Amino acid sequence: MSDIDPTLRPAWCSFQSTDEPPAGTAAHEQSWVLLEVPGRWGRDIFDGEALGADLSQRLEQHVAACGSRMLFIRRPGREGQQLDRHRFYLCDTRPGRRSIRTGRVDGPADMLGLDLTPGAHVAGTREVAAPVPLVCTHAKRDQCCAVRGRPVAAGLEALVGGRLAALDTDAAVWECSHTGGHRFAPVLLLPGTGYTYGPAETAEAARIVEAELDGRVVTDNLRGRSTWPPVGQVAEVAVRDSGVDAGIDDLVVVLDPVDPGVAVVHHTDGRAWRVEAGTRPLPPRSQSCRKPPTDASAWVVETLTPL
Numbered sequence: 029m030s031d032i033d034p035t036l037r038p039a040w041c042s043f044q045s046t047d048e049p050p051a052g053t054a055a056h057e058q059s060w061v062l063l064e065v066p067g068r069w070g071r072d073i074f075d076g077e078a079l080g081a082d083l084s085q086r087l088e089q090h091v092a093a094c095g096s097r098m099l100f101i102r103r104p105g106r107e108g109q110q111l112d113r114h115r116f117y118l119c120d121t122r123p124g125r126r127s128i129r130t131g132r133v134d135g136p137a138d139m140l141g142l143d144l145t146p147g148a149h150v151a152g153t154r155e156v157a158a159p160v161p162l163v164c165t166h167a168k169r170d171q172c173c174a175v176r177g178r179p180v181a182a183g184l185e186a187l188v189g190g191r192l193a194a195l196d197t198d199a200a201v202w203e204c205s206h207t208g209g210h211r212f213a214p215v216l217l218l219p220g221t222g223y224t225y226g227p228a229e230t231a232e233a234a235r236i237v238e239a240e241l242d243g244r245v246v247t248d249n250l251r252g253r254s255t256w257p258p259v260g261q262v263a264e265v266a267v268r269d270s271g272v273d274a275g276i277d278d279l280v281v282v283l284d285p286v287d288p289g290v291a292v293v294h295h296t297d298g299r300a301w302r303v304e305a306g307t308r309p310l311p312p313r314s315q316s317c318r319k320p321p322t323d324a325s326a327w328v329v330e331t332l333t334p335l
Contacts (some may be wrong), residue, residue: 047310047311049326050225050226050252051262052261052327053212053251053258054222054224054251054261055254056256057121058095058120058122058255059094059118059121059144060097060219060222061097061144062100062117062119062160062162062219063098063100063114063139064100064101064102064111065078065079065114065136066111067102073098074088078100079136083137087137090144094145095145096144096146098144099204099207101162101204102202102203103203104181104201104203114132114134115130115131116133117129118148120147121253121254122146122147122255123255123279125146127147127155128159129150129153129155157195159199159221161188162218162219163177163201163215163228164204164205165178176213177215180228180230181201181202184201185200212226212227214226214227217254218237218240221276222255224250226251232248245274245275252264256283259291260281260291262303262327263281263291266303266329267293267301267303270301272299272301279293279294280293281293289304290304292335299334301334303329303331304332305327307325309325310324
């Protein structure tokens with residue numbers, strides 16, 4: 029658990045949302061592009077503070093046109109402030125296609141010449157053979173991510189960094205920019221699979237990474253797999269929580285084309301489940317430490333039926 033006393037931080041969004049079920053709250057992205065950018069980030073990574081206005085605008089448009097989402101990353105501690113070339117990762121989360129490829133560029137502007145489309149082969153990159161765990165520490169976005177995330181990033185590096193590096197020299201723990209959902213800080217994202225967790229304190233984060241190394245999925249505080257939209261995330265978590273034995277890529281979610289609250293989860297062994305989900309109201313709370321309390325809701329599973 030965190031060593032921060034909640035009674036001393038009553039206004040922090042992550043302490044206001046301890047009653048909120050996490051399933052269905054992960055960002056919906058099938059492809060993550062990670063770019064090493066040391067130093068300070070603005071409130072938005074494309075607001076011009078880190079890269080300048082012109083490059084930020086062009087890079088934002090390029091990433092969006094490729095159907096991906098970019099995060100800035102840096103290594104925990106002083107190591108994250110120094111580099112000769114910028115490392116980048118191209119992360120495809122789709123079951124059966126998922127991969128993490130890495131390469132290096134002389135500067136962020138070089139990313140404009142790369143095809144960042146999910147699954148695209150980019151010359152000069154290679155596949156990474158181990159996870160690349162991310163912990164959100166984006167201070168200008170929300171204080172919860174910064175104050176609660178940085179110790180987790182450092183602690184996770186101490187616990188699993190050596191094992192990751194032994195498997196692949198480019199596998200490492202990184203601090204990252206805003207992923208969404210600071211109220212679940214500390215937020216852990218495994219961009220090679222899309223599985224997103226929160227809150228994930230240091231010991232829990234290490235257990236989650238160790239499970240991914242073994243091909244397993246931890247469901248405690250699982251917000252969802254970013255590959256799927258919210259209903260799909262809820263459906264997959266529900267099936268996993270029901271006791272179904274399933275590895276990372278054993279479950280594929282298909283959304284109902286007519287009913288937006290229904291998804292069918294298919295197992296590679298031939299089984300399938302129909303999941304109906306909806307929302308229920310929660311007491312008002314701040315979605316961010318910078319915002320006043322507003323109405324809130326949470327996803328709930330209404331039915332889970334084997335097919």
